[in-house]
Amino acid sequence: MANRVPIREGAFMESPAGGILLANKCKSCGEVFFPKAVFCLSCFNEDMEDLRLSRKGKLYSYTIGLMASMHFEPPYAIGYVVLPEGVRIFAPLEIVESKPFRIDMEMEVIIDKLWQEDDNEVIGYKFKPV
Amino acid sequence: MREVAVIGVGQSTFGKFPQRSVVELGREAVLAALNDASVSPKDIQVAYASRLYDVGTMAQAILKEVGISGLEMVNVENACAGGATAFRGVWKDIATGLYDIGIAIGVESMTTSPIARKLIPPAKDDLEGQLGLTMPGIFAILARRQMHEYGATLEDFAMISVKNHHHGCLNPFAQYRKEFTVEEILNSRMICDPITLLQCCPNTDGAAAAILCSMKIAKRYTTKPIKVIGSALLSGDYTYLQKDITISPLGSKTAKMAYEMAGVGPEDIDVVELHDAFANEEMLRYEELGLCKPGEGVRLVREKATWVGGKTPVNPSGGLLALGHPLSASGVRNIAEIVWHLRGQAGDRQTPNAKIGLAHMLGGAVAGLEAGACGIHILAR
Numbered sequence: 001m002a003n004r005v006p007i008r009e010g011a012f013m014e015s016p017a018g019g020i021l022l023a024n025k026c027k028s029c030g031e032v033f034f035p036k037a038v039f040c041l042s043c044f045n046e047d048m049e050d051l052r053l054s055r056k057g058k059l060y061s062y063t064i065g066l067m068a069s070m071h072f073e074p075p076y077a078i079g080y081v082v083l084p085e086g087v088r089i090f091a092p093l094e095i096v097e098s099k100p101f102r103i104d105m106e107m108e109v110i111i112d113k114l115w116q117e118d119d120n121e122v123i124g125y126k127f128k129p130v
Numbered sequence: 131m132r133e134v135a136v137i138g139v140g141q142s143t144f145g146k147f148p149q150r151s152v153v154e155l156g157r158e159a160v161l162a163a164l165n166d167a168s169v170s171p172k173d174i175q176v177a178y179a180s181r182l183y184d185v186g187t188m189a190q191a192i193l194k195e196v197g198i199s200g201l202e203m204v205n206v207e208n209a210c211a212g213g214a215t216a217f218r219g220v221w222k223d224i225a226t227g228l229y230d231i232g233i234a235i236g237v238e239s240m241t242t243s244p245i246a247r248k249l250i251p252p253a254k255d256d257l258e259g260q261l262g263l264t265m266p267g268i269f270a271i272l273a274r275r276q277m278h279e280y281g282a283t284l285e286d287f288a289m290i291s292v293k294n295h296h297h298g299c300l301n302p303f304a305q306y307r308k309e310f311t312v313e314e315i316l317n318s319r320m321i322c323d324p325i326t327l328l329q330c331c332p333n334t335d336g337a338a339a340a341i342l343c344s345m346k347i348a349k350r351y352t353t354k355p356i357k358v359i360g361s362a363l364l365s366g367d368y369t370y371l372q373k374d375i376t377i378s379p380l381g382s383k384t385a386k387m388a389y390e391m392a393g394v395g396p397e398d399i400d401v402v403e404l405h406d407a408f409a410n411e412e413m414l415r416y417e418e419l420g421l422c423k424p425g426e427g428v429r430l431v432r433e434k435a436t437w438v439g440g441k442t443p444v445n446p447s448g449g450l451l452a453l454g455h456p457l458s459a460s461g462v463r464n465i466a467e468i469v470w471h472l473r474g475q476a477g478d479r480q481t482p483n484a485k486i487g488l489a490h491m492l493g494g495a496v497a498g499l500e501a502g503a504c505g506i507h508i509l510a511r
Contacts, residue, residue, distance in 0.1 A: 063270035064323040
C-alpha cells in the first residue's frame with residue numbers, strides 16, 4: 001500500500017466531521033494565520049494559540065484550468081474560500097457537475113489525495129461545494 | 131541625490147529565436163544603446179544586468195563582447211521586475227555620486243529556458259503553487275472577481291488585448307504584428323477560464339539596454355537627455371492584509387512613492403508602459419497608477435482612453451501581450467519605449483508632445499505575499 005504523505009505537515013487534520021485546517025492566532029492582536037506563523041507577522045508577539053478553522057466558508061473566486069499545471073491535468077479547478085475566521089484560503093476545488101461554481105456559494109473542506117509521487121500518495125486539502 | 135539622465139536606449143527585436151543565445155541578444159541591445167548614446171565602451175563605469183534563467187554573471191558575458199570589462203558589474207533577479215531593478219541599481223549608483231555613467235541590461239531567452247512552452251513551475255516550498263496556483267490561474271481568479279465587483283465583461287478584457295495587438299502592429303520590434311477582433315480573442319484556446327490564449331503574454335526572447343549618466347555630464351553626449359524624475363521599488367506585503375484581491379496596496383504604494391519623488395501626479399503623465407501579462411491585469415493597473423479612480427478601470431477601457439491617439443496611451447509598444455515578454459528584459463525595454471516617446475522618436479505609435487512618461491513592472495508570485503516586487507520609473511524631457 002502506498003504511503004500517505006501530507007503536502008504540508010501540521011496544516012490540516014481529518015476528523016469524524018471531515019477535514020479541518022489548522023491555523024494559529026495571535027493572543028495579542030487576534031490576527032489569524034494559515035498556514036501557522038512562527039510568531040505574529042503583524043505585531044511580532046510570540047504568544048500564539050492554535051486554532052481549528054471552521055470547515056465551511058464562502059467561495060471568493062475561482063477558475064477552471066485547461067492547461068496542465070505541475071501536478072494537475074485539465075480540467076482542474078482552483079480558487080479562494082473565505083472562512084468565518086476572516087482568512088482567505090487558496091486551494092484546489094472539487095468539480096461537482098450538479099453544482100457549478102459561483103462566487104459566494106458555500107464550500108466545505110475535504111481531505112483528499114492530490115497526486116501520486118513514486119510510491120507516495122500526496123494528501124492535502126480541497127474545497128467542495130456543499 | 132544628483133539628477134540622473136537616460137542618454138541611450140536600445141532593444142533587440144522580440145520574438146522566438148531558439149538559435150540565438152542570450153549573450154547574442156544582449157549584445158544587440160547593448161550595441162544599440164551605446165550607438166544611440168554615442169558613448170564609447172570605455173566610458174562605462176558600472177553595469178547591472180538582470181536575467182531569471184540561463185547562466186550566471188550575465189553582465190560580464192554580454193559586455194566582454196563589446197569591449198567592456200574590469201569594472202563593477204552586478205547581476206540581479208527580481209522575476210519580471212528584474213529589468214526595472216537593474217535600471218534602478220544604475221540610477222542609485224549615479225544619483226548617490228558613486229559613478230557618473232553606467233548601463234542597465236535586461237535579457238531573457240524563454241525558448242531556450244527550462245520552462246519553454248510550459249507554465250512557470252512553483253518552488254518546492256511554495257504551498258499555493260504546489261496546490262495548482264499558476265500565473266494565468268492567479269489572473270483568471272482576479273478576472274472573475276473584477277467581473278463580480280465592477281461589472282467588467284469578457285468583452286472588456288478582450289478589448290484590452292485588441293488594443294495592445296493593434297499597438298504591436300505599429301511597432302517594428304514587436305513579436306506579434308497582427309490585428310485581432312474581440313471574437314477572435316474570446317474564441318482562442320481557453321487557458322484558465324475566462325482567460326484565453328490571446329489574453330496571455332507569449333513566450334519571448336529578447337533584450338534591452340539603457341545608458342544612464344549624471345545630468346552634469348549628459349550634455350557631452352546628447353542635446354536631448356531624458357530625466358529620471360521618479361524611481362521606486364517595493365516588495366509585496368502579506369496577502370492577509372489585502373482584503374480585496376482586486377485592490378493592490380503594492381501597486382498604489384509604489385506609485386505614490388514614485389509620484390512623490392517626481393513631484394507630479396497621475397494627471398501629468400502623458401504615456402504609460404505597464405505590466406500586462408494578462409489582458410485583465412491592465413485594467414487593475416490603471417487604478418493603482420491613478421489613471422482613474424478605484425473601480426473605474428472598466429470605464430477607461432470602454433472610452434478607449436488608453437489607445438494610441440487617446441487621452442493617456444497605455445502600452446503603445448504593444449505591451450507584453452503583443453510586443454512580447456522576455457521576463458527580465460521587459461523592465462528595461464519599457465523604459466526604452468518611454469524614452470522614445472519623450473524624444474519624439476516613437477514612429478507610428480508616437481504620443482504627441484509627450485513630456486512625462488511612466489514605466490511599471492510587477493514580478494513574481496510568492497505564496498502569502500501579494501507579489502514579489504513592483505518597480506516604477508517616471509521619466510521627463
